[in-house]
Structure formats: C-alpha cells, structure tokens
Amino acid sequence: MKLTVSQAQLAHGLGVVSRAVSPRSTLPVLNNILIATDEGRLRLSATNLELGITCWIGAQIEEEGSITIPARIFADLVSTLPGDKVSLALTVRTQSLNIRCGTSNFDIKGIDAQEFPPMPIPDLASGVELNVADFKDMIRQVGFAASADEARPVLQGVLMEINENQMSLAATDGFRIAVRNAELSNAIANPVKVIIPARSLGELARIATDGNETVTMVVPQDRGQAIFHMKDAELVTQLIEGNFPDYRAILPRTFKTRTIISTTEFLKACRQAEIIAREGNYVIRLKIQPQEGGPGAVEFTTQSEEMGSGEVVVDANIEGPELLIAFNVRFLSEVLEVIGTPNTILETNANNTPGMLSPVGDESYKHVIMPMHLG
Amino acid sequence: MAGMSWDLMGHDWAVEMLQQHLVSGSLRHAYLFSGPRGVGRRSLALRFAQAINCPQPTAPGIPCGECRVCHQIENMQHADLNILQSEREGDTLKVEQVRELQHMLSLAPYEGGYRIALLLRFEEANDSAQNALLKTLEEPNPRVILLATADDSENLLPTITSRCELLRLRPMALEALALELQSRRQLDPERAQLIAHIAAGRPGYALRLAEDESLMAARSAYLEDCLKLTGFSRLERLVFAESLVKSRERAEAKGELRVELTYWLSFWRDVLLTSLGEAAPLANLDYRREIQRLADLTGSRKAAQIVGALEHSFARLNNANLQVMLDNLLLQWPLIRD
Numbered sequence: 001m002k003l004t005v006s007q008a009q010l011a012h013g014l015g016v017v018s019r020a021v022s023p024r025s026t027l028p029v030l031n032n033i034l035i036a037t038d039e040g041r042l043r044l045s046a047t048n049l050e051l052g053i054t055c056w057i058g059a060q061i062e063e064e065g066s067i068t069i070p071a072r073i074f075a076d077l078v079s080t081l082p083g084d085k086v087s088l089a090l091t092v093r094t095q096s097l098n099i100r101c102g103t104s105n106f107d108i109k110g111i112d113a114q115e116f117p118p119m120p121i122p123d124l125a126s127g128v129e130l131n132v133a134d135f136k137d138m139i140r141q142v143g144f145a146a147s148a149d150e151a152r153p154v155l156q157g158v159l160m161e162i163n164e165n166q167m168s169l170a171a172t173d174g175f176r177i178a179v180r181n182a183e184l185s186n187a188i189a190n191p192v193k194v195i196i197p198a199r200s201l202g203e204l205a206r207i208a209t210d211g212n213e214t215v216t217m218v219v220p221q222d223r224g225q226a227i228f229h230m231k232d233a234e235l236v237t238q239l240i241e242g243n244f245p246d247y248r249a250i251l252p253r254t255f256k257t258r259t260i261i262s263t264t265e266f267l268k269a270c271r272q273a274e275i276i277a278r279e280g281n282y283v284i285r286l287k288i289q290p291q292e293g294g295p296g297a298v299e300f301t302t303q304s305e306e307m308g309s310g311e312v313v314v315d316a317n318i319e320g321p322e323l324l325i326a327f328n329v330r331f332l333s334e335v336l337e338v339i340g341t342p343n344t345i346l347e348t349n350a351n352n353t354p355g356m357l358s359p360v361g362d363e364s365y366k367h368v369i370m371p372m373h374l375g
Numbered sequence: 376m377a378g379m380s381w382d383l384m385g386h387d388w389a390v391e392m393l394q395q396h397l398v399s400g401s402l403r404h405a406y407l408f409s410g411p412r413g414v415g416r417r418s419l420a421l422r423f424a425q426a427i428n429c430p431q432p433t434a435p436g437i438p439c440g441e442c443r444v445c446h447q448i449e450n451m452q453h454a455d456l457n458i459l460q461s462e463r464e465g466d467t468l469k470v471e472q473v474r475e476l477q478h479m480l481s482l483a484p485y486e487g488g489y490r491i492a493l494l495l496r497f498e499e500a501n502d503s504a505q506n507a508l509l510k511t512l513e514e515p516n517p518r519v520i521l522l523a524t525a526d527d528s529e530n531l532l533p534t535i536t537s538r539c540e541l542l543r544l545r546p547m548a549l550e551a552l553a554l555e556l557q558s559r560r561q562l563d564p565e566r567a568q569l570i571a572h573i574a575a576g577r578p579g580y581a582l583r584l585a586e587d588e589s590l591m592a593a594r595s596a597y598l599e600d601c602l603k604l605t606g607f608s609r610l611e612r613l614v615f616a617e618s619l620v621k622s623r624e625r626a627e628a629k630g631e632l633r634v635e636l637t638y639w640l641s642f643w644r645d646v647l648l649t650s651l652g653e654a655a656p657l658a659n660l661d662y663r664r665e666i667q668r669l670a671d672l673t674g675s676r677k678a679a680q681i682v683g684a685l686e687h688s689f690a691r692l693n694n695a696n697l698q699v700m701l702d703n704l705l706l707q708w709p710l711i712r713d
Contacts, residue, residue, distance in 0.1 A: 026451070026458050048453050048480075050484050114443070117454040118484060136452040150474040151510070153481030197482075224483020224518075241516040 001035075001065025001090035005042055005057060007081050007101060014075040015043045016207050016233060021071040022048035029068055030340040033075075035068050035097070036066030045119055046071060046279040051199055052119055052236040053207065056361060064114035065090050069097050072303040073108060111196070120220065120228040120236060128162065128188050128218035132208045132230075135215060138180045139205045140167050141338045146172035146198035157195035159173045159247075160226075162188055170247055171198060176331055177247050177368045195244055196226055199236035205231050251368055252354055255347035257320035259288055260360060261298060263344045267336040269300045269312040272330050277329045278302040283372050284329035288348065290318035302329070325351045326372040332357075334369045379606055380437045381422045384555045384578035385547040386415060392542070393423050394436035403425070403540040405521040407497075411582025418522035419544065420493060421523065421623030424448050424456060428488040430556075444486070451493070454485040458479050460495035465633055465692065468500040473507040480511060490516075494523040498530035505532045512538040520589045521690050546576030549656055560585045573641075597638040597653065602665055605711040611709065616701035628697055640685045646670050647678040671708045681707060 014033065015244050022167040025048065032375070042059035045052065077099065078086070087100040090110075122280075147155035165187040168358040170179045206292045208215055208230060216229045222228045228235045273284045280303070287299040296318035303309035325348055336344065342357035348355040351374060357367045381390045390409075396402050406423070408416040425448045427436035433439050459476045461468040476492055484490040494500075506554075507591075512535065515521065521539075528536045528543070528626035547555075549571045555578065556567040562585060573594070576579035584590050604612060619635075620628050641658040648655050650670035657666065670678065688695075688704045 027454070029452075029523075049484055116451070150478050151507075154479055156478075223487055224485075240481050241483050242481060242520070355616060 001038060001087065001117050002063035003042060003059045003061040003069065003089075004085045004087045005039065005059045007083050007086050009057040010042075010086055011056045011075075011078050014071075015157065016042045016055045017046040017053045018053045018071050018075055019193065019203055020048055020364065021044040021208070021366055022052040023072075024097075025049075027117075029111050030115075031070055031072075032068035032111055032114060034066065034068050034073045034116045037064045037065055045116070047117055047119065047236070049117060050238050051203060052196060053203065054119065054234040054236075055207075056232050065092070067110040068098055068113055068116050069108055069110045069281055076107060077108070081236055086089050106149050115201055118146075120223065120225055120227060122214050122216075122218040122227060122229055122234075123220070125231065126220075126225075127218040127227075128192075129186065129216055130184070132213060132215050135204045136208060136244075137340075138182060139201045141180050142169040142171045143198045143201050143205075144171075144334055144338075145173060145176050145178035145367070146171040147293075150175070154195060154242040154244055156199075157229065157244070157311070158196050158201055159244040160192065160194050160196055160249075161191040164188065164191075170244075170245055171174065172245065175328070175370050177250065177366075178335075179215075179230050179247065179366045181364045190221075194219055194226055195240040195242065196237055197240060197242055200235065202227050204235050208320070219228065249282075251366065252290045252347075252349065252356060255320075255349055255356070257288055257290075257323050258317065258350045259296075259298060259318045259346040259348070260343055261314060261316040261346060262344060263339055263342055265314045266298075266346075267333060269298075269314050270333045270336065272303040274329045274333065276304050276307055276310050277302040281306040281372075282328045282330050283326050284332065285324060285374065286346075287324045288323045288325070289320060290322060293375060323348055323351065324374065325355060326374050329353065329367055331369050335369070339365070339367075380630070383415060383422060383554045384419060384552065384559070384582075386419055386544055389419060389542045389544065392423075393419075393713060394426070394476070396430060397423075397426055398436045404519065405523070405539040406516045407531075407539035407541045408522065408524045408544055409526065409529060409676060409702060411526060411546065411575075413574060413583070414539040414544045414546055415577070415579045416544055417493075417495060418579055419476065419542075420522040420524060421448055424453075424491045424493070427520065428486070428493065430488075444488075449657065455488060455490045457490065457492045457493065459492060461499045463630065464496065465629060466499065467693075468504050470501070470504040470507045473500070473504045477507070477511055480516065483519050485707055488518075490519050492519065494521065497523040497535075498527065500531075502532065505535050509534055509538070515674045518592070524586050534698060539582070546574075548576055551693055552578060552581055556581060556585055563694075569660050572658055575641075575658055590626060591712070593634070594638055597635045598659065598662060600635070601639045601642050604705060605669070605692065606710050607705075608710075609706065612705040616698055616705055619701060623703055625697065628706040629692055630703075632697060633689075633692055636685060636689055640682065641690065642666070645683045646673065646696050647675060648673040650678050652686070669709075669711075672711055677709055681709070 036043045041056040043056050045054040081101040084102055089098040095112055096107050096109045124214055142158055146158055155173055161168050165184040167184055168181045168318045208315040218227045224239050226237050277284050291295040295315050297313050298316045299313050335357050339359045341362055343360040345358050345360055354368045354370050359365055390440045404529050408420055410416050425445045426436055427437035429445050431439050431442055436576055437444050448456055451458055457476055457479045525531055528541055553567040553571040558563045570581050570584045645659050645666045646669045649666050684707050688700050
C-alpha cells in the first residue's frame with residue numbers, strides 16, 4: 001500500500017471512525033483502525049462489534065493494500081502533523097506503516113488486516129432511502145427514551161418498524177414511551193421490524209452531517225445487522241435480539257383532561273422547578289385547573305425538605321375535569337425540548353395513570369410518561 | 376473414534392456427547408465443564424465452539440481447524456466468542472463484567488452463526504455476579520450458547536448448575552496420558568511417565584509442562600525450597616517467608632505463592648501417602664527418595680498436619696496477610712537436622 005492523502009481529511013476521517021474503537025477489548029485488533037485502499041479512495045474503518053463506522057476519503061493511490069493501526073496512536077500523530085500532504089506506505093513484511101509528512105517520518109507497527117472482523121458489504125439496491133434531516137429529527141425525538149439499564153438489553157434499543165411506506169421508531173425505558181411515525185417517499189417490499197441500539201442511532205445522527213441529503217438503510221435478511229450508507233461514510237450496527245414490549249397496547253386511547261399549553265412556557269416552568277426538584281427526587285406536581293368560560297391555568301409546584309419550595313403558574317387551554325398529577329420533571333423537559341411545535345398537548349386521565357404529550361397539529365409524535373406518587 | 380476427530384486428549388465420552396448434540400440439532404443453551412485445573416475444560420469448550428461455528432466442517436460436527444473462524448476461536452480472538460473471566464487467576468469475577476457480557480449477548484451474532492459466551496473459572500464469580508447471570512441462563516437469545524468452566528460444580532450456586540448441561544471432566548489414566556505424550560510430543564517414556572504423574576493425569580497441564588522447560592525448572596526450585604525448609608531454624612524460616620513476600624506487589628506475591636504452595640502440597644501429599652504405605656501413584660516420581668526419607672522421619676500424623684496446614688493457607692490466599700500466613704505455615708514445618 002502506498003498513497004498520499006490530505007492531512008485535514010485524514011484527521012477528519014479518523015475523528016469520525018474512532019468513536020467506534022473499542023478501547024479495552026479482549027481482541028487487540030479492535031483497538032485498531034483498518035486502513036485500506038478501496039476503488040480509488042482510502043477507507044478507514046473501526047468497530048467494537050456492536051457498532052462499526054467506515055469513512056472514505058480522497059487519496060492518490062500508487063499501490064493497493066490494507067493494514068490495521070492502533071487508533072489512538074495514529075489519530076494523535078495525524079492531528080499533530082502540519083496541514084499538508086501525508087504519505088502512507090506499508091511494509092508488508094513487518095506489517096508497519098510509514099507515515100511521512102513534511103520533515104516528520106514515523107513508522108507504526110500494525111496488525112494484519114486479515115485479523116479485522118469482516119464488515120458487511122450492503123446491497124444498496126435493496127435499501128430504504130431516508131432523508132437525513134428528517135431521520136435525524138426522528139432519532140432526536142425518540143432515542144433519549146431508551147433505557148440505560150444494562151440489565152434490560154432490549155430496552156436499550158429503539159424499535160424500528162417499516163410497513164410499505166409507513167415507518168415508526170419507538171423507545172421505552174419502562175417509565176416513558178416515545179413514538180414517532182413517518183411516511184416514506186417510496187414503499188418497500190419486505191416489512192422491517194428490528195431493534196437498533198440507541199447508542200448506534202445516536203452515532204448515526206452525529207456522523208450524518210447535513211452535507212448528506214439521503215442515507216440508505218439496508219437490513220439484510222437474517223444477518224442481525226443494519227447498515228446505514230451515505231456518500232462518504234457508512235455505519236453498521238448489530239441488532240438487539242429479543243422481544244420489544246408491545247407498546248401499542250400500553251398507549252392510552254382516551255383521555256379525560258386535555259391541556260394545550262405553550263411549549264416554551266411549559267419548558268421554562270419545568271426548568272425553574274427542576275432547580276428545587278433536583279434536590280429531591282425530581283418530582284414536579286401539576287395542578288391542572290380548567291375555568292368555566294375561559295382559559296385555565298396549570299400550577300407547577302415543587303418542594304424539597306432541605307431546599308424550600310416553589311410554584312409557577314402558566315395559562316393553558318383546558319378541557320375536562322381538574323387534576324393534580326406528579327411527574328419526573330426531567331422527563332417532561334426532555335420531551336418539551338424535542339416536541340418542535342409552539343404549543344404542546346398534555347392529555348391525562350387520573351393521577352395514577354400515564355399522561356401523554358404531543359405536538360399541536362402534528363399526529364406523528366407521541367410521548368407517554370408514567371406519573372409519580374404525589375407524595 | 377469420534378473422540379480422535381476433535382484431536383483432544385481424553386474425554387472421548389464428552390466429545391461424543393457434544394457432537395451428538397450438534398449433529399442432531401439438540402444443542403443445549405448452556406454447558407458447564409467442571410474438573411480440576413489443566414484437565415482440558417477450556418480446550419474442550421473451544422473445540423466445541425469451533426464445531427458450532429466452523430463454516431466448512433470436514434464432517435458433521437467436526438471443525439476443519441484450518442479456516443479463519445477456527446483459528447480465531449482457537450486463539451480466543453473471534454468476534455462471536457465473548458470471553459468472561461476474572462482478571463487474574465484467583466481474583467474475583469464481578470457483577471459489572473457479567474453485565475457487559477449480557478449486553479453483548481443481547482446483540483445478534485456478528486458473523487451470523489452462534490454467539491458463544493465462554494465463562495472461564497466461573498467458580499471465581501461472586502454470588503451477585505452468578506445471580507446476575509441467572510436471567511441470561513433462563514432465557515438466552517436463541518442464537519446464544521453459554522460455555523462455562525469451573526473446578527467443581529459444588530462451588531457454584533445450585534441455581535446456576537441446574538440450568539446447565541453438566542460435563543464432569545476427569546483426569547486421564549496416567550498410563551494413557553504418558554502414551555499420548557510419547558506419541559504427540561515425542562517425549563521419551565521416562566519423561567512422559569514423570570510428567571503424567573506430576574500432572575496427575577490432567578492433559579492440559581501435562582502439555583504445558585512438556586512444552587515449557589521453565590515450568591519444570593520452576594517446579595524443581597519450589598520443591599528444593601520445600602526440602603531446604605526442613606533444615607531451617609525458626610529464624611531462618613521467618614527470613615525465608617519475608618523474602619517471598621517483602622517488597623512485592625501483593626497480587627504478584629500471591630500469584631507466585633499460589634504456584635509454590637501447589638507444588639508443596641503435591642509433595643507433602645506424596646509424603647503422607649508413602650507414610651501410610653498406600654500404593655497410590657506418587658505425583659513427584661523424581662523425588663521418590665526424598666519423599667520416602669521424610670515419610671520415615673516425620674510419620675503420617677505430621678505429614679497429615681502439614682497437608683492440612685497447606686490446604687488451610689491455600690484457602691486463605693485471597694484475604695490473608697501473606698507474610699503472617701506464611702510464618703504460621705512454616706513454623707509447623709518439621710525440623711530435620713542431619
């Protein structure tokens with residue numbers, strides 16, 4: 001292997017893929033980044049066997065080849081090189097990579113590229129085209145509701161379902177459920193139902209920059225993987241196996257009280273209340289008060305034994321009976337940050353049944369939260 | 376016949392059973408290989424893993440041993456082989472490590488075969504780590520197989536053992552092992568005999584001794600210590616104990632002591648057997664004369680006391696102050712003046 005690349009592009013590429021490097025793995029090769037010539041470009045890949053990221057950068061290739069190089073060392077070194085052309089040359093016999101730039105000349109020992117876990121090659125023709133901006137939005141609205149609890153692996157994932165041209169993402173941690181539906185521009189032949197690790201989707205949102213307009217998703221049959229392909233980058237994620245809870249059965253269908261409230265005011269009230277609530281167990285109480293023949297108000301109260309108490313009143317349009325209900329204030333803030341419309345609908349039944357938040361005038365997003373004890 | 380095709384020493388019945396499970400499509404979701412250290416628990420588990428995942432088996436249930444997958448599994452470097460073990464032999468396996476494994480086991484297999492968890496020396500897992508694994512043992516994903524090794528199923532929670540297919544591996548007959556060593560490693564009969572005895576019929580241990588000269592040299596040094604100590608005064612013994620422990624990291628000292636005490640124990644067990652006039656085979660054939668002499672001088676009661684004291688120390692390696700423990704042990708050593 002012998003080639004030259006631009007230092008800036010190489011440094012950028014390493015930054016993209018190194019998020020998938022596994023720093024302490026029993027497999028030494030996973031500490032490394034795969035560097036390979038690939039049809040006129042240089043391919044950089046890293047994987048932790050759950051998440052794999054590949055990035056292609058332009059290169060002038062004199063000789064084909066591949067090698068894996070310790071990620072940290074390579075990235076640290078490249079970041080200190082002058083912004084210039086970098087020459088990479090592999091000595092096959094010693095499996096070491098010579099890196100030359102300006103007056104700097106380094107040799108780094110690598111591991112044979114054959115040792116690197118094989119990365120799948122997607123059949124792009126069978127893929128689904130997704131709009132990057134829309135898909136990132138979906139991930140942002142759903143991903144945070146996934147569980148961080150290692151003991152319940154299925155809940156660490158996001159359920160993705162596609163039927164014809166209907167697509168949905170759903171995540172739950174047992175206390176809340178986020179669901180987002182979307183319509184695809186083209187219908188697909190085979191329905192998709194997979195659980196994707198939330199962390200992988202987070203990384204996808206990070207590397208899918210606005211320069212990419214579409215991302216092609218491929219879910220090969222029975223391979224347990226999903227591949228997201230963009231022009232210069234690709235992300236492969238292992239799927240989580242198991243049964244995702246039937247969240248549709250849990251979503252409440254009817255509500256007694258319907259509150260329409262300004263998203264900004266709602267969020268502001270939560271942020272203020274959280275200052276006190278975080279000292280306790282994040283409880284915020286909502287007193288939903290309808291008024292005959294006029295708009296009502298929601299009174300947000302919070303108290304902590306040691307820190308004191310507070311209340312904020314926000315005007316709201318309320319239909320239905322009065323209710324006092326408590327929620328985890330962070331759960332509310334997290335939804336309100338992604339709801340995306342000026343007004344939010346809060347629908348409730350009783351103080352011991354879940355409440356649902358959704359954007360006004362947008363049926364595609366629903367977020368259900370379990371209430372807390374009023375205490 | 377079937378046993379030979381996995382190219383292992385001994386355990387033919389176990390190989391046959393595992394092949395049977397594989398070929399008839401009745402793989403269990405969890406297997407427990409129990410037996411003493413060096414008996415070949417891990418080798419058998421790895422060969423089984425190869426048989427399960429080899430993409431080009433030479434015959435049903437027989438891995439080729441040549442392909443990338445077979446090589447990577449052999450070296451414990453395969454993407455779908457998730458290994459769980461304590462950091463060092465003798466350490467504790469903690470619940471966080473089990474959680475990490477569970478996360479990997481929830482993912483689909485990387486290369487599309489089976490995802491195999493290899494849990495080595497699982498007796499080192501503390502109760503909460505074992506309990507954490509229960510859920511996985513009860514309802515693993517369909518393409519997950521757990522292979523655990525342990526010294527004795529009695530040292531695991533009964534809830535773990537009852538959820539695994541248990542294979543108790545026993546040492547080989549000494550003669551059979553000696554013959555295997557002669558044919559596989561071209562050892563001369565006398566040396567093969569000696570190593571088979573030292574290893575007490577455990578093929579894995581015997582192979583390590585046959586392949587690594589330094590292990591045999593270290594053994595001689597440890598046994599020389601053991602003999603030398605019988606001539607030491609109390610003060611000299613305490614100085615000796617200090618030299619083993621002082622100015623070393625505890626983990627390092629513990630690691631070496633574990634090995635040294637193992638050899639001392641095998642030596643004193645020989646002395647005990649000899650003093651009782653038992654015909655049982657000795658572990659240390661090359662020290663036959665010294666063993667006989669000590670047996671005559673100390674008698675079975677004293678020998679039994681030392682064996683007991685050594686076992687007692689062994690059980691306390693993890694928590695005891697090593698120097699106090701050694702002082703205590705060595706003061707019980709018989710004093711023999713020539």
